[in-house]
Amino acid sequence: MAGKSNNHSRMARSPSHRPGQRRAKLDPFDRAILRVIQRDNKTPQRAIAEAVNLSAAAVQRRIAAMEAAGIITANTAVVDTAALGLAITAIVEVHLVDERAATVDAAKALFRADADVQQCYYVTGGISFVLVILSSDMVAYEETTRRLFAHNPAVATFRSLIALDRVKSGNNVPIA
Incomplete structure (x- = not known):
């Protein structure tokens, strides 16, 4: 690749990459692109290019590089829960019986695999996990x-x- 500009090299994924870990320094153009696609990821690249003063090809390369680096982690649709009959949104605090790695890892796997769990955070402050769960009714x-808590011997209590x-809900991250 001698002689060619390689945007991927400045955003290369580090060998010790973990989700949420910072992998690359974003320049003002990258940040401007992210602001636009967080509002609507179906915005045509030519419209993004106009908004951020780059060519459409440069925008395409930068988006591809941010995807490859794990900065852009997914392109998803935000769905109206009421339209799907999901009337109950519960925020649940979960206290495990202990914080041993095996106990925590098993809980992470269980929560990650369950379709009703929309978000799951392993947290500090006296609680083990905070979950967001959607259900059709009580x-x-x-x-x-x-299924997740009462019959689970690793769960001490939940609220x-x-x-x-x-x-307010959504996935927009504040971009300086």
């Missing part, structure tokens, strides 16, 4: 809590907070 939610209103 009967379905109770089934989920029994449910039922959302009354979704004031």
